[in-house]
Every structure is written in structure tokens, then in C-alpha cells.
Amino acid sequence: MCDSLTKDFQICEELGRGRFGVVYRCFSTISGDSFACKSIDKRLLSDPTDRECIDKEPKILQLLNRSPNIIQIHGLYENDDYVHIVMDLCESPDLFDRISNHAGVFSEQEACSVFSQLMLSISYCHRLGIAHRDIKPDNVLFDSRGRLKLADFGSAEWFGMNEGGMMTGVVGTPYYVAPEILSGREYNEKVDIWSAGVILYIMLAGVPPFYGETPAETFEAVLRGNLRFPTKIFRSVSPEAKDLLRKMLSKDVSRRLSAEQVLRHPWVVSGGETRSMEDLA
Template sequence: MCDSLKSDYQLCEELGRGRFGIVYRCYSPDTGDSFACKSIHKSSLSEDPTDRQCLDKEPKILQLLSGCPNILQLYKIYEDDDYLHMVTDLCDGEDLYDRVSLGTPFTEPEASAVLKELMIAISCCHQLGIAHRDIKPDNILFDTAGRLKLADFGSAEWFGVSEEGLMTGVVGTPYYVAPEVLMGREYNEKVDVWSAGVILYIMLSGVPPFYGEGPAETFEAVLRGNLRFPSRIFRSISPEAKDLLRKMICRDASRRLSADQVLRHPWIISGGDTRSVSDQT
């Protein structure tokens, strides 16, 4: 453990483990404020150079995104020969995965509130030329005040806002990955909008729009992209919510909404209050 880290923060109990590291609760003896500390032992990285790239990339991206209210804030970085430590916002409550895994649908106002904060985070990323590329409920946390925080930028990539902004590489998670990623083609930042649309579908229905017995079957379903709204599940869901879903989970990325366009959609502006949408029309 870095001596400078130990002099600045007191590490407490373990909060969780990820692919590369362990997350601890910590606090500053000087201020009494609580934080999270993600500690990554460099020996846990494989020989694959992409592992090291992820380790180098995430803190740089979090520093660049500092100030966006819905992105996990990075406060300090400590590094020595053996470890990398990142001190961030403390998000020790349920993440979105915990909430959606219950299978209980959200109300439209509840889903709209979560999606709005998520799209603000994604919009911040895209405006700075960053695509997250692994938007999923596990990476959507909530701080002690209940504010949404988008986390885990290990798969993120810079795409540049002034050029064509195309990326390559198959990254992401079954259920949430966009079809153009699976096709092995070049793609743009709208892969994040597809993933957020899948999350919205799950919040409203309790089930994913594309699934199979395993990853291979799920990927096949994603590639088909046959978006359906079963009447027994979506009977009470408003036409406005379905309209937004169709425009986010759209196989043609050129017709898919951007993050900013999602934020301007009437269903988001109304807070999921369909009566308000009707009044506007």
C-alpha cells in the first residue's frame, strides 16, 4: 500500500471486487469525508497489452470528465511499483443492476428520471469525444445522495468530435451491446445510446429486449434486432415511451438518436408523465 495513500486516507471495509481490483471504503481523517478507493495490483493484469491500456486509460478519462455531475468523480491517484489506487466518489448503495434484477418494472416517471441522468452522463462523454462502450446496469451506481454515477471506463475509447469519429473492436456485454459492434464494423458513439435504450426497455418491462440461452444466442438476437413490445408486458406503457425506445434501439445507427436528442425527447422532458406529453401535443 502506498505510504502517501495511507497518510491521506484511512482504508476501511471491502465494498466489492472487479476484474482488476478491490474497492474499499475509505475516509479522510482531516475532513471526515468518506470515499471509495479502487486498488489494482499490477500483478493481476494479464500479459494482454489491452489490460495495461485499460489501466492507463481509465484514470485519464475520469480526469477529463471531472465536473460532470453524473459521472464517477476521481479525486486522487496514487501509484507505486505494485499498485494503482484511485480515490473516487463513494457509491455504497444499490447499483442499477440490483434494482433491475428484481424483475419489477419501474414506473414511467421512475424510468425517465434514471434515463435522464444516464443520458446527461453519456452526453458529457460524447461532447468530449469519449465513448463509454460498456453501458450496462452494473456500471450505473448511485452515491449517498441518490445521484446516478456512470462508472467503469476501462472499455472507453476516444473517438474525436472533429473527425469521422469511428471506432473498432468488439467490446461490451451481452444484452446491451449494439449490433454494429458485433458485426465487426467501424462504429460511432451511438453504440452507447443503443445500450441505454436496452436499459430503458428493461426498466419498463422487467425483461431484456434480446436474449438467448447463452451469449451466442443472445448475440444472434441482438444482430436480428427485432424489437417487440409484447402486449401483456407493454399494455400500460405509453406510446411516447415506445417511440423513444424505437428511436434508441434502432439497428440503423444513422437514424438512431444521439444522446442530446434523447434528452430533448418529449417523454424525457415531461419526466415520463404521459399526461404532460398529451397536453403538449
């Protein structure tokens, strides 16, 4: 551990581990407040792309530090072997666990409560020219007060710095990745809208909209983008919710809603309460 880190924070038990490092619980030696410390072993970063992601994530988090729905960074420490990032502590089950453990599907009001916070975080990122590029339930955390915190910006990119706001590179996760990423074309920040639409579909249906027996088959289903609403599953889902899903999961990016447009959609504005389809006109 860095001497400056152990001066500012007391490192406690391990909370989890990933490909390049370990997450610990820690608390401030000054305030006593609890945080999470993500310790990354730089000696495991043999790929230059991995090193770039590790360097980029704390810079992006520092830029996004004014959003209540994005994980906040509270300290950054580095020595020859490690990078230590002190962040918000989110011990409540993440959205993946909530979906997995949920008895049946979410009600529209429950889904909208989570979804609207997620879209607020995405909208904030996009206003600052940042695309997350790996929106998935595993990266949607919750703090002790139940507030949503979007996390893991290792795949994020500054699209505002690119000519025309376009990006390249295959990133993302099966089920949630947008078709234009898989096609190898340039793409814009609306890849995050597609991913958020997949999450909303899963919360309302209990199954993903595009899937296969293998990752390759799942990618093929995503590329086809044949959005369906099986009657048995969607019988009780409102026309407003399905309207929003169609406009988020549009293969035609020019017709896909922006984050701000999603937040203004009647289903989101109403908090998931069903309303007359005439209001959608």
C-alpha cells in the same frame, strides 16, 4: 499500499473485488470524508490491452470531473505493484440490484427519473469526445443522496481523436452491446445510445429486448435487432415511451437518436408523463 496514499487516506474494510483488484472504503485524513479506493494489482495485468485500460480509465475520469452524474476521481497513486484510484463512494444499490429487487417494473416516471440522469452523463461524455462503450445497469451507481453516477470507464475510448469519430474493437456486455460492435464494423458513439435504450426497455418491461439461452444466442438476437413490444408486457406503456425506444434501438445508426436528441424527446422532457402523440410530430 503507497506511502502517499496512506498519508492522505485511511484505508478501511473491503467493499468488493474484481478481476484485477479490490475496492476498499477509505476516508480522508484531512476532511474525514468517506471515499472508495480501487486498488489494482499490476502484476495480474498480463494482457497489454488490460494494462491500456487501467492507464486510460483515470485519465478519462479526470477529464470528466465536472459532471455530477459521473463517478469522480479524488486521488491517483501508483507504485511498482499497484495503482490506487480514490473515487466517490456509492453504497446504495446499483441499477442492476434495483432492477433485480424491484417489485414489478418501474413506472414511467420512476424510469424516466433514472434514465434522464443516465442520458445526461452520456451526453456529457459525448460532448467531450468520449464513448463509454459498456453502458449496463451494473455500471450505473447511486450515491447516498440518490444521485446517479456512471462508473467503470475501463472500456471507454476517445472517439474525438479518431478520424471521422469512428472506433473499432469488440467491447461491451451481452444484452446491452450494440449490433454494429458485434458485426465487426467501425462504429461511433451511438453505441452508448443503443445500450441506454436496452436499459430503458428493461426498466419498463422487466425483460431485455434481445436475449437468448446462451451469450452466443443473445448476440445473434442483438444482430437481428428485431425490436418487439409484446402486448401483454407493454399494454400499460405509453406510445411516447415506445416511440423513444424505437428511435434509440434502431439498427440504422443514421436514424438512431443522438444523446442530445434523446434528452429533447417529449417523453424525457415531460418526466415520463404521458402526452398526446400529436406532440411527437
